[in-house]
Amino acid sequence: MLDAALDVFAEKGIDGASVKDVAAAAGVTPGLLYHYFAGKEALVTALLRERGFARRLRELLEQDRGRSATEVLPRVMREFDGLLAANAKLLRLFFAAGHSHENVRSVLAEFVAEGQAAMADYLRSRVAEGELRDHDAHTTATALFASLAVGRSAGIPVDVAELVGLVLHGLVRPDGDTPPETEREITGA
Structure with missing residues (x-):
């Protein structure tokens, strides 16, 4: 049924x-x-x-809790992207479900929150290990999952390696030197 x-x-x-x-x-x-x-x-x-995919995401992140983010994030996000691609009908349902059905929206919010919490917990564990800098892990989890889900939903898949690289390495130049004009824009000075 x-x-x-x-x-x-x-x-x-x-x-x-x-x-x-x-x-x-x-x-x-x-x-x-x-x-x-x-x-x-x-x-x-x-x-x-x-x-839903939240249970599978939690399993993946729990089994690799002690492994580095540079190893785990690309693999988990590739699998999540694969789940989205293989379940296009379900993805359409996710995006359609919350518009006019409050009870469904509530269940959808729980599902999304569970996946985000699993990722945020993993990221916090990597902060505690000193691998990642302290950051808002929930925002990072949201950005990762939302980027892939919206991309798949719109028919414009996101390059998982690029997305994970952006999250792990940010936009700051590798030498750490920020050009003076950019520094003024960032700090407002």
Whole structure:
């Protein structure tokens, strides 16, 4: 039933699809569908909870907790990008789900927060080990995941190696010397 629901929601959108459409695609009666799900929002919520990527991200980051960010981040972000690419229908559902359905938006926010928290925890562990400078790990996690998700959603995939390199190395020149005009712009002096 969830496979059929995903197909129908991806094709018609959440608002354009009905429980009857999902039941027909699943080859069941609407009554049977209602036996398992209270309605359309419950179907979307079940899809987000069962098919989401947060659990896989947490597993990846936990198994590599002691490994360097230069090794772990490219691998984890490549896998996340692969999950997005392989689950294009689910990604469309993620972006569509929160617009007009408050309950679904809440579940989506939980899902996103779980993935961001897993990444932020990993980044904080690398700060504690002295590998990374102290920074707002939640913002970094948000930037990493959002960049890939928005890129995939828009059909403009992001180069994972470039993104991770930007996060790890920033935009400051390698020699550390900031040209005077740039320094004035940064500090406002």
